[in-house]
Each structure stands twice: as C-alpha cells, then as structure tokens.
Amino acid sequence: RKEVEQDPGPFNVPEGATVAFNCTYSNSASQSFFWYRQDCRKEPKLLMSVYSSGNEDGRFTAQLNRASQYISLLIRDSKLSDSATYLCVVNMISSGSARQLTFGSGTQLTVLP
Amino acid sequence: NAGVTQTPKFQVLKTGQSMTLQCAQDMNHEYMSWYRQDPGMGLRLIHYSVGAGITDQGEVPNGYNVSRSTTEDFPLRLLSAAPSQTSVYFCASSGLPTGGRDTQYFGPGTRLTVL
Numbered sequence: 001r002k003e004v005e006q007d008p009g010p011f012n013v014p015e016g017a018t019v020a021f022n023c024t025y026s027n028s029a030s031q032s033f034f035w036y037r038q039d040c041r042k043e044p045k046l047l048m049s050v051y052s053s054g055n056e057d058g059r060f061t062a063q064l065n066r067a068s069q070y071i072s073l074l075i076r077d078s079k080l081s082d083s084a085t086y087l088c089v090v091n092m093i094s095s096g097s098a099r100q101l102t103f104g105s106g107t108q109l110t111v112l113p
Numbered sequence: 114n115a116g117v118t119q120t121p122k123f124q125v126l127k128t129g130q131s132m133t134l135q136c137a138q139d140m141n142h143e144y145m146s147w148y149r150q151d152p153g154m155g156l157r158l159i160h161y162s163v164g165a166g167i168t169d170q171g172e173v174p175n176g177y178n179v180s181r182s183t184t185e186d187f188p189l190r191l192l193s194a195a196p197s198q199t200s201v202y203f204c205a206s207s208g209l210p211t212g213g214r215d216t217q218y219f220g221p222g223t224r225l226t227v228l
Contacts, residue, residue, distance in 0.1 A: 004155070015223075037151055042221070042222075042227070043203055043219035043220060043221050043222055044156070044203070044217075044219050045215045045219070065195055084180075087155065087156075100161065100171065101146075101156075101158070101217060103155040103156040103157075105153055105154055105155040106155060
C-alpha cells in the first residue's frame with residue numbers, strides 16, 4: 001500500500017465547475033499536510049498547507065480528517081489556469097530532526113473552455 | 114534571490130558513466146533534499162541534508178552519493194549510471210520547521226536519460 005494515495009484522475013471539467021480531490025495517508029503519526037501544484041514539465045510549488053480546522057484560500061478549500069487519515073482539496077469556479085497536477089503531500093517526521101515529505105502520485109486536472 | 118537552481122537542465126548519459134547534478138540555493142536554508150520523479154510514482158526522496166556536513170539517505174538512495182560542504186550547495190552524484198536512473202531529478206530546500214509547517218522550494222529539475 002502506498003503511504004499517500006490520491007484519486008487516480010485525470011479530471012476533465014468545464015470552466016466554472018467545482019472539483020474535489022481526495023487523498024489518504026497511511027501513517028497516523030503524520031504531522032503536517034500540504035497540497036502542491038505541478039504544471040507540465042515544471043517543478044512542484046506549494047499551493048496551500050492543510051490545517052486541522054480546515055482552511056480556505058480564495059477558490060481553494062483544504063480539509064483534514066485525522067481520524068480517517070483523509071485530506072481533501074476543493075476548487076470552486078475552476079479557471080483554465082487551474083489545469084495542472086495536484087500533489088498531496090504529507091510530512092512524516094522521522095526520528096531526530098530529519099524531515100521527510102511523502103508525495104502522492106498526483107491527480108491531473110484539465111479545465112476545458 | 115534566484116531561489117533553487119539546478120544544472121544541467123537536460124543530460125544524456127551512457128550506461129556506466131558518472132556525473133554530478135548541481136543544486137544551489139541562496140535562501141540560507143538548512144534543509145536540502147533530492148527527489149526523483151517517475152511517471153505514476155510521485156516524487157521519491159533520494160538523499161537529504163539537515164545542514165552543512167550532515168546527510169542521510171531517503172527512500173531510494175542506491176546508486177547515488179551526496180555531500181554538503183556548504184549551506185548553499187548540495188550536489189548529487191551518479192556513480193555508474195543505469196537505465197533505471199532515467200528520471201526527472203528535483204532538488205529542494207527549506208528552512209528549519211516551525212510547528213512542522215515548512216515550505217519546500219524546488220529547483221526547475223534535471224531531465225536525465227541513461228541509454
């Protein structure tokens with residue numbers, strides 16, 4: 001079983017649609033959670049952190065359910081520029097001061113005109 | 114600030130050749146890491162460093178060496194390239210964590226093909 005699993009995708013949605021991505025993680029001791037965005041043939045960039053109480057950044061809403069070990073990302077009013085691959089990322093802090101991010105394999109989103 | 118820079122952008126090697134992928138950051142970050150990205154597998158951690166002189170293995174370290182002689186630089190060495198090392202390699206850096214909520218800054222990547 002992968003440590004971080006995401007919806008396989010791809011998602012093709014019309015402009016203006018609402019789309020949701022899900023992610024589950026296997027390590028209950030995971031400390032912090034993120035969504036990264038990766039454009040085609042580019043490097044990943046942080047989209048938003050995911051807080052226990054849920055958080056919103058404009059059209060993007062992230063939620064965390066620690067009991068179910070589940071993370072979600074909701075995008076409202078999709079724009080063409082939202083087309084990208086969305087990576088679910090979990091920080092599984094190992095012993096000592098080492099930090100390791102574990103990445104899901106990503107979900108590809110294409111917003112269609 | 115240039116952020117995280119990587120060279121080269123593209124590289125083709127023959128099996129058995131060795132080379133070094135360069136990574137530098139100008140943000141005075143303590144933490145640096147190397148990932149490889151393969152289709153359908155997400156990014157996997159190769160090696161990481163929590164400061165100058167300190168390195169450790171990640172998930173897939175075999176066939177790679179790293180060193181961290183300065184805060185700014187974190188080169189990745191391929192000792193004897195194999196076709197299985199064909200991948201996109203990303204270097205990343207971040208500051209020390211505060212409450213675990215740190216941001217990783219990635220370089221633009223090196224696309225490596227091993228024939």
